[in-house]
Amino acid sequence: MRLRELLNIDELGLRPLAGAETDDDLLDRAISAVPIIDRADPGRFLTGGELVLTGLAWWHEDGDAEAFVRVLALAGVTALAAGEVEHGLVPDDVVRACRRHGLPLVAVRPETSFSAITEHVLRRLHRQDGVGNLAAVVERHRMLLADRSSADLVLDLLRESLGVDVRVLSATGRQISGVRPPLRAGTATALTARYLAARRAGGAAPHVVTVGSRPYSLVPVRDVRDAIGADPRADELGDWLVVIEADTSDWPAPDAGLLDRLVELVADARSAHEQSKAALRDLAGRALELLRGTVPAEEIPVRLRSTAQSIVSGQLTWPREQFVVVSGQWQEGRPIPAAALRLLLEEALLQPDGPVRVSPQDIASTVDGDQAVLLTLVPEPTPDDPDPSLDCSALQRLLSAVLARWLGPTDRVCVGVSVPVDEPGNARRALEEARNALRIALAGPERVAVRGSDDLTTHILSLLPLIPADTLRAFADRLLGPLRDHDRRHRTDLLNTLRAFLDCDGSWTVCAARLHLHANSLRHRVNRIEQLTGRDLSRLETRLDFLAALRSG
Incomplete structure (x- = not known):
């Protein structure tokens, strides 16, 4: 499709701001793909011929446009389409930069969605390429994902196009998106356990494994370094996996390239997922400082209500919560990075039919030295479920299965869990209880141990x-x-x-x-x-x- 044809579609209402006044031939440039880019460093997404859609989230002041537009021009981009929602109009700084570099610039009015533009372009590409320019269609779904649509659309596309089932799993085997029904729990756990073992052994991706008689290719999505810090040890505990029910090692280049594009897309979703937890993690850190500080006990309820209740639960009363504390050690006595264990525990608690019924918004976590501390909101008791608290035995079984091949003979991961607390004044006591339960777990012989208040009481009474x-x-x-x-x-x-x-x-x-x-x-x-x-x-x-x-x- 030519840029001129797109501008002639009345329902889109696109308005040229730069390019046509100096060289009318620029409007005859062909469009090969339609990515959405709202990062200040767009170069890695470009191959040439794109109509780049941007909401201008990267632009803050005059001078910001120069570097962005220069990269687009050097990459051979067909045109830049800038939305007017963010700033009310396209800044003059962007217009001037596009004119300097001879890059056509189009204004996208607030009523016109990026989805509509992409649909018009890709419908034309689809007609021209027959069964399809799959890379362009993936770009369409990159846009859909940016509009908070489900990544399942992309995975459904691959299933239809390549004839394979594709899923995205966490390191604990929780299905994040993909074909339904999900894998059996045993199969998902076996896949993630083998992936963790391959990562620790230094194997190269994709990791091709066989479960039962079926081959699976496991491709990691590792965009979590910002979440766990500069120490890369054990960062695989927070990875997402693209799981393809096929051996991709002999796939032709076009199909392998399409898979690479998919992994990039999932990495974007992974980064957004981590960013969405920033407020909850800040909450957990502030709550921990309060609980271990010198604040008088009578002030703790008021201060905690202004943090946990308002940010996490949104309720007018204190939510029922449990504390979970986790630490681990390599066989050399070195601690396993607590930030990696935090990611592992967050995912373990979200497992369907797992140790507790919670949503991602119910978990706030932080790092305290060599320990990760999680504040988990748990459901209120009901006649059908009088004790809806975290099941320590279920959590230990899950972690043992996931880490079975990853932990060495003397490596350890131990967890302490408090009882649920209904009153903020009891939060300090609950945190202390979780840490005492962790000490009981560390005193035992298991490689993976989860202990709660019952274990602590049993230990005391046994004396x-x-x-x-x-x-x-x-x-x-x-x-x-x-x-x-x-x-x-x-x-x-x-x-x-x-x-x-x-x-x-x-x-x-x-x-x-x-x-x-x-x-x-x-x-x-x-x-x-x-x-x-x-x-x-x-x-x-x-x-x-x-x-x-x-x-x-």
């Missing part, structure tokens, strides 16, 4: 038989005696309230429902328990002391 019986009785009498005396004199039920509160893992709502009390009445009882014993029930060590006293008394 009780080692303490002399008379010492335990004296400890229980000293700690619980004030409550027994108060119950006897005032006919209250503080001891049973304490037992129920610990059984409910400190959850105000669950405990109040169990005791058929209003939440304020429960708070009054717990405050009275703390006054009589001089202990703070928001602290993990206090709860363990009370639990040991109740078990031994």
